[in-house]
Amino acid sequence: MAKNKFYDFLNNKFMPVMGRIANQRHLKAVRDGLISTIPFTIVGSAALILRFPPVDPSKVGPDSNFLMKFLLAWNTWASNHGDAIMMPFQMTMALLGIFAVIGISYSLAKTYKLNELSSVGMGLMSYLLVSAPATNGTLSMTYLDAKGLFTAIVIGILSIEMLRILEEKEIKIKMPDGVPPAVASSFAILIPAFILMAVFYGASLIIQGATGKLIPEAIMAMMAPAVKAVDSPFGVFFFATLCQLLWFTGIHGAATVGAIQQAFLDQNWMRNAELRVAGEPMQYVYTTPFWSYFVIIGGSGATLALVFLYLRSRSKQLKSVGKLSLLPALFNINEPVIFGSPLVLNPIMFIPFVFVQPILGVIAYFIVKWGWVGKAFINPPWTTPAPIGAVLSTLDWKAGVLVIVLAALAGVMYYPFFKAYEKQLVEKEMGEEQESLENAEGSVSA
Amino acid sequence: MKILLTCSAGMSTSLMVEKMKEAAKNRGLEASIKAEAMDGFADVVNDYDVVLLGPQIRYKEAEFKKIAAEYEIPVAVIDSAAYGMLNGDKVLQQALEMVK
Numbered sequence: 259m260a261k262n263k264f265y266d267f268l269n270n271k272f273m274p275v276m277g278r279i280a281n282q283r284h285l286k287a288v289r290d291g292l293i294s295t296i297p298f299t300i301v302g303s304a305a306l307i308l309r310f311p312p313v314d315p316s317k318v319g320p321d322s323n324f325l326m327k328f329l330l331a332w333n334t335w336a337s338n339h340g341d342a343i344m345m346p347f348q349m350t351m352a353l354l355g356i357f358a359v360i361g362i363s364y365s366l367a368k369t370y371k372l373n374e375l376s377s378v379g380m381g382l383m384s385y386l387l388v389s390a391p392a393t394n395g396t397l398s399m400t401y402l403d404a405k406g407l408f409t410a411i412v413i414g415i416l417s418i419e420m421l422r423i424l425e426e427k428e429i430k431i432k433m434p435d436g437v438p439p440a441v442a443s444s445f446a447i448l449i450p451a452f453i454l455m456a457v458f459y460g461a462s463l464i465i466q467g468a469t470g471k472l473i474p475e476a477i478m479a480m481m482a483p484a485v486k487a488v489d490s491p492f493g494v495f496f497f498a499t500l501c502q503l504l505w506f507t508g509i510h511g512a513a514t515v516g517a518i519q520q521a522f523l524d525q526n527w528m529r530n531a532e533l534r535v536a537g538e539p540m541q542y543v544y545t546t547p548f549w550s551y552f553v554i555i556g557g558s559g560a561t562l563a564l565v566f567l568y569l570r571s572r573s574k575q576l577k578s579v580g581k582l583s584l585l586p587a588l589f590n591i592n593e594p595v596i597f598g599s600p601l602v603l604n605p606i607m608f609i610p611f612v613f614v615q616p617i618l619g620v621i622a623y624f625i626v627k628w629g630w631v632g633k634a635f636i637n638p639p640w641t642t643p644a645p646i647g648a649v650l651s652t653l654d655w656k657a658g659v660l661v662i663v664l665a666a667l668a669g670v671m672y673y674p675f676f677k678a679y680e681k682q683l684v685e686k687e688m689g690e691e692q693e694s695l696e697n698a699e700g701s702v703s704a
Numbered sequence: 705m706k707i708l709l710t711c712s713a714g715m716s717t718s719l720m721v722e723k724m725k726e727a728a729k730n731r732g733l734e735a736s737i738k739a740e741a742m743d744g745f746a747d748v749v750n751d752y753d754v755v756l757l758g759p760q761i762r763y764k765e766a767e768f769k770k771i772a773a774e775y776e777i778p779v780a781v782i783d784s785a786a787y788g789m790l791n792g793d794k795v796l797q798q799a800l801e802m803v804k
Binding site for chain 1: 711712713715716719743746758759760761762763764767784785787788789790
């Protein structure tokens, strides 16, 4: 059976490999480090929403209604106090690299059981040395924002790896017994601190001398092809499909795929935010909010519409899954749908469960790319209901319409498969009922 | 009895936790049940008697078992059918049998 072979491959080869990738120490540190930046990016996002009321003064006529007048007044106020409103953004998202290097150094240091506080300090020092040359008492913020994210990842990982090697080789100042441990450890970090400083600052000076570029600039140039490949219809299709193949085997596709794509998607939406603030056209389509609201509509597999189909199902099982999944699904949580239906290893549902989501993603990609719907530059929590999250992340009401249309389209694509599966379940349920009836009759006559 | 449920973000396990609390109440059991994101697992595991993983993170089972073994805390993956149907009583039973 070709089908069984394919499932065996998914379960025994593909799933373990992807599980190992998700568990890979450095990818995990990056993922956890990025998660730790979320509260700060939400603070920055709130400032962005306040700064950019959803109104275009040039398109509002003089006889506008109360809401339009309110938005216009808000717009005027926001323009007049732009700097003050944006300060929380400047101190969070515009310093994303700092928060990221802290989170990544911390996570990685922890897996090696290094002293977290001094490791974080070392990671931060190394990152600042290569990214923010100070002149006349001023730090340059140019590469401390999302442009410095990949640098924060590289430097965070490298500095912790160096600390680990130095620790393993016991290259540190040792104090005689009797010196208080806290005093001893304050000396222990000195040699690693100087080594890190010399390596990173030295590398920075050499690269500046040879190319005239700072390290973050060089890393950005190196990453550019990968960034471009991810932010493409192909990238959306690839990750959305990969995510679903994993979910089909029953493991958390979004978390696993996130280990690879999250840094790209985070960089993309925050770069958009920076461009928006600078008054330049936004560049990136495939972003964290794009994934949360346009691709995973109602949870992985874009199952929101499926839940609505379940609610009216003739199958008792699907109906009860529909009832208990409706509320979570509105907040993009759909494990009850995935495991309750079940969609995991369900041959009838394989095609829609795996391919509806990438198809929606590619459609959404082009609609955003062509400018029919705005690009995302704000990141609300991923548990925000999809249409609302889409509007908040783009400040474009058309984004909400797009999500609803995409969800309906998902319903159309799921429908024939849902019907086939429902038929199978109804037959099974009727068979079970028949059996229990017969059993009951048997016991009466006995 | 303290039970920890963990999954990617601690979201879907929090649904399960509510159902398990109901089940515990119906049985007249004293149990403290919580859901946590998997990133914080190593920090919190020591506060619990038993750990259950959402089936979607079963690739974490070996790693978490190793961490929990230091404190002799049993770890298992929740039965996926019971998880999907949010069957609190069945999962509570699974937890109770693990600490016996």
